[in-house]
Amino acid sequence: MSQVEWDMDEEADEKPFNMKHMRRMLQYLVPYRRLMTGVVVIVLINMLLSLSEPIILAYIIDIGISEGNIAAIHILGAALLGIKLVSWLFSFMHTRWINFTGQRILFDLRQQLFNHLQSLSFRFFDGRPAGKIMSRITNDTNAIGELINGGLITMVMETTHLLGIVIILFWMDWQLALLSFIMLPLLYVIVAKLRPKIEGSWSRSRSTMSAINGNLNETIQGIRVIQAFSRQRVNNEKFNGINTRNKQAFMRAITLESTVYPLVEMIGMIGTCIVVWFGAVRVLEGAITLGFIMAFINYLWRFWGPLSALSKVYSQLLSAMASAERIFEVLDTAPEVKNSSRARELPSIRGDVSFEGVSFRYEENKPNVLHDVSFHVKAGQRVALVGPTGAGKSTIVNLLMRFYEATEGAVRIDGIDVKDVTLESLRKQMGIVLQDSFIFAGTIEQNMRYGNEEATEEQLRNAAESVRLDRVVAQLSHGYQTELEERGSKLSVGQRQLLTFGRVLLSDPRILILDEATSSVDTETEQHIQEALQTLLAGRTAFIIAHRLSTIKDADLILVVEDGRIAEQGSHEMLMKHGGIYANLVLTQLSMQESVILQSSHS
Numbered sequence: 001m002s003q004v005e006w007d008m009d010e011e012a013d014e015k016p017f018n019m020k021h022m023r024r025m026l027q028y029l030v031p032y033r034r035l036m037t038g039v040v041v042i043v044l045i046n047m048l049l050s051l052s053e054p055i056i057l058a059y060i061i062d063i064g065i066s067e068g069n070i071a072a073i074h075i076l077g078a079a080l081l082g083i084k085l086v087s088w089l090f091s092f093m094h095t096r097w098i099n100f101t102g103q104r105i106l107f108d109l110r111q112q113l114f115n116h117l118q119s120l121s122f123r124f125f126d127g128r129p130a131g132k133i134m135s136r137i138t139n140d141t142n143a144i145g146e147l148i149n150g151g152l153i154t155m156v157m158e159t160t161h162l163l164g165i166v167i168i169l170f171w172m173d174w175q176l177a178l179l180s181f182i183m184l185p186l187l188y189v190i191v192a193k194l195r196p197k198i199e200g201s202w203s204r205s206r207s208t209m210s211a212i213n214g215n216l217n218e219t220i221q222g223i224r225v226i227q228a229f230s231r232q233r234v235n236n237e238k239f240n241g242i243n244t245r246n247k248q249a250f251m252r253a254i255t256l257e258s259t260v261y262p263l264v265e266m267i268g269m270i271g272t273c274i275v276v277w278f279g280a281v282r283v284l285e286g287a288i289t290l291g292f293i294m295a296f297i298n299y300l301w302r303f304w305g306p307l308s309a310l311s312k313v314y315s316q317l318l319s320a321m322a323s324a325e326r327i328f329e330v331l332d333t334a335p336e337v338k339n340s341s342r343a344r345e346l347p348s349i350r351g352d353v354s355f356e357g358v359s360f361r362y363e364e365n366k367p368n369v370l371h372d373v374s375f376h377v378k379a380g381q382r383v384a385l386v387g388p389t390g391a392g393k394s395t396i397v398n399l400l401m402r403f404y405e406a407t408e409g410a411v412r413i414d415g416i417d418v419k420d421v422t423l424e425s426l427r428k429q430m431g432i433v434l435q436d437s438f439i440f441a442g443t444i445e446q447n448m449r450y451g452n453e454e455a456t457e458e459q460l461r462n463a464a465e466s467v468r469l470d471r472v473v474a475q476l477s478h479g480y481q482t483e484l485e486e487r488g489s490k491l492s493v494g495q496r497q498l499l500t501f502g503r504v505l506l507s508d509p510r511i512l513i514l515d516e517a518t519s520s521v522d523t524e525t526e527q528h529i530q531e532a533l534q535t536l537l538a539g540r541t542a543f544i545i546a547h548r549l550s551t552i553k554d555a556d557l558i559l560v561v562e563d564g565r566i567a568e569q570g571s572h573e574m575l576m577k578h579g580g581i582y583a584n585l586v587l588t589q590l591s592m593q594e595s596v597i598l599q600s601s602h603s
C-alpha cells in the first residue's frame with residue numbers, strides 16, 4: 001500500500017465527546033470572558049425579541065385587523081419595526097465580537113503550537129510526516145476555533161431558541177403542541193439511523209480528497225523521477241483509483257443527503273399540516289382566533305431551524321474533539337532535549353571534544369545504534385568520519401550537537417558535559433553544514449545573517465569573499481538583496497553550498513560539522529568549494545562526514561565507524577600501516593578511481 005493510501009484512513013475525523021478536552025478548549029476563551037459574556041447576553045436578548053415577533057403579528061391580526069383598531073396596528077407595527085432594528089444592531093455586534101474573539105483564539109492557538117513545535121526535539125519529527133504536522137497547525141486549529149467561538153454560541157443560542165419555542169407552543173395550546181410533535185419520534189429514528197451514514201460518506205470524501213492532494217504533491221515534487229522512470233501510466237492508474245473513490249464517496253454522500261433532508265422536511269410538514277387542519281376547524285368553531293393559529297404555525301416553522309443548526313454543531317463538536325486530541329498531543333509532548341535545572345552557560349570554548357563510552361538508541365526498546373563510542377579530539381583538529389552507510393556517522397554528529405541525548409556515557413566539550421550547559425550557548429558555538437544546503441525564503445543577506453543578526457556590513461562582505469560567494473553575488477542583478485525562493489531554487493547546487501558556507505562562516509563557530517556533499521558539480525565550482533572549505537575550516541575543530549579521499553587523507557584524525565562502533569581510529573598513515581578496514585576502503589576507492597580514469601582514457 002502506498003504512503004498516500006495509508007494516509008487516507010489514519011487520522012480520525014470525529015471523536016466521542018470528551019469533557020477533559022472540552023474544558024481545556026474552553027480555557028482559550030478565558031482571556032475573552034467579558035466579551036463572550038456580552039455576546040451571550042446580547043444573543044439571549046435577541047432570541048427573546050425574535051420570539052416575540054409571532055405574538056405581535058397575532059395581536060396585529062386579532063386586535064388590529066379583526067377589531068378594526070388602527071391605533072393598535074400603528075403601535076404594534078412600530079414595535080415590530082423597532083424589534084427588527086434592535087435585532088439587526090445586536091446581530092451586527094455579536095457577529096463582530098464573535099469573529100474578533102474567534103480570530104484571537106485561533107491566533108493564540110497557532111502561536112502556541114508554532115512556538116512549541118520549534119522547541120520539540122528531533123525524535124518528535126522523526127516519526128511524523130511534515131504534511132500531518134502542518135495540518136495540525138492549520139486545519140485542526142481551525143476546527144477548534146470554529147467550535148469555541150461560533151459553535152458554542154450557536155449551541156447556547158439555538159438551545160434557548162428551541163426551548164423557548166417548545167415552551168411557548170405548549171403554553172399556547174398543549175394539545176395542539178402534542179399533535180404537532182406527533183411525527184418527532186419517527187424523525188428521530190430516521191435521522192439517528194442515516195446521519196452516521198451521511199457523515200461517514202463525507203468523511204470518506206474528505207479523506208480521499210486529502211489523498212488526492214498528497215498524490216498531487218508527490219507527483220509535482222517527484223516529476224523528474226517520474227518522467228525519468230516513465231511511470232506516468234502506472235501513476236495515472238493509481239490516481240484514477242483514488243479519484244474514483246473520491247467521486248463515489250461524494251456521490252453517495254450527496255445522494256443520501258438529498259434523500260434525507262427532503263424526507264425530514266416532509267415529515268416536519270406532516271405535523272404542520274395536521275395543526276393547520278385541526279387549527280382551522282377550531283378557528284371556525286370559535287375556540288381559537290386566526291391570529292393565534294397563525295402565530296402557532298409561525299413558531300412551528302421556526303422549530304426546524306434550531307434543530308438542524310444544533311445537529312450541525314454536534315458534528316462540529318465531534319470533529320473538534322478529534323482535532324483537540326491531535327493538538328493537545330503535540331502540546332503535551334515535552335521537548336526531550338531541554339535545559340536541565342542546573343544548566344549553565346557554556347563559556348567561550350576552545351573546541352576540545354571527547355566522547356566517553358557513548359551508547360545511543362533512537363527509540364526505546366530498539367537496539368542501540370551506537371555502542372560504547374570513545375574518542376578524543378583536540379581543539380582545532382580536523383576529524384574525518386568514514387564508514388559504510390547506516391554505520392552511525394550522522395548519529396555521532398547528532399549527539400555532539402545535542403539534537404538527541406546520549407543513552408549512556410558522556411559527550412564533553414572542553415571537559416564540560418553537554419548535558420550541563422544551555423542548548424543555546426552550546427549550539428551558538430557550533431556550526432553545521434549539511435549536504436542539502438537549506439536556504440530560507442528571503443534575500444541572500446538575510447540567509448547569510450541567519451546565525452548572526454548583528455554582523456556588520458564589513459563582516460558580511462568579508463565572509464562572502466572568503467568563501468568565494470562574492471563572485472556569485474556579483475552576477476545577480478540585486479546583489480545581496482536578491483530575493484531567493486524557499487530552498488533557493490534560483491541558485492545552482494554549488495552556489496547554494498557556497499551560501500551555506502558563508503552563513504556558517506559569519507556565525508563563526510568554534511566547532512564545525514560538515515557533511516561533505518556527494519553530488520558532483522563542475523570542476524571549477526568544485527575547486528571554488530574546496531578553496532572556500534579550507535577558509536571555513538581554518539582554526540576550527542571540524543567533524544567531516546567525508547566522502548572524498550583527499551579530505552580524509554588531510555584529516556588529523558580518522559574515525560572509522562562500523563555497526564555503531566569505532567572500529568579504527570588514527571591518522572591516514574597509521575591506519576594504512578595497520579592494514580585493516582580503512583586500508584581496504586582506501587584501496588577499493590583507489591582501484592575504482594583508476595578504472596574510471598582508464599575508462600575515460602579509452603573513450
Ligand SMILES: Nc1ncnc2c1ncn2[C@@H]1O[C@H](COP(=O)(O)OP(=O)(O)OP(=O)(O)O)[C@@H](O)[C@H]1O
Pocket residue numbers: 126362363369387388389390391392393394395396
Ligand atoms: N531518526 C532516526 N530514527 C530511528 N533510527 C534512525 C534514525 N536516524 C538513523 N537511524 C538509524 O541509525 C543507524 C545509523 O544511522 P546514521 O544516519 O547515523 O548512519 P550514517 O553512518 O550517517 O549513514 P549515511 O552514511 O548513509 O548517512 C541506521 O541504522 C539508521 O537506520
